Amino acid sequence: MDNKNMDAIESKDKILNAFRPIENIFKIMDTSAPEVYGELTQLYSEIGNILCKNFRNELESVLFKNVSRDIDK
Structure with a gap:
């Protein structure tokens, strides 16, 4: 792998690691019992x-796409 591809993978990993807590909130909301928290929580979870x-x-x-564009040059 070239440096640009490795940089893209590293950037992706960093962004996704920072984003993971937000994603986990929606996963937790998805497991909420509708009879306790209502259906609205599950609807928000689905959207999230x-x-x-x-x-x-x-x-x-x-x-x-940016990496492949740079490689094609």
């Missing part, structure tokens, strides 16, 4: 989990 997935996909796309 989708946003987290989209964030991860976008991060991957941005970081590695």
Whole structure:
């Protein structure tokens, strides 16, 4: 692997490690009992989990598209 690819992987890992607590909040909300906390908590969890997935996909796309673009030059 070249340096740009390694830098992209390292950047991705750092960003995802910083983002993980937010993701974990939504995972915890997903396990909440609707009869205790209501359905609203689970709806927020579903939205949050989708946003987290989209964030991860976008991060991957941005970081590695830039790396492949630099390699192609």
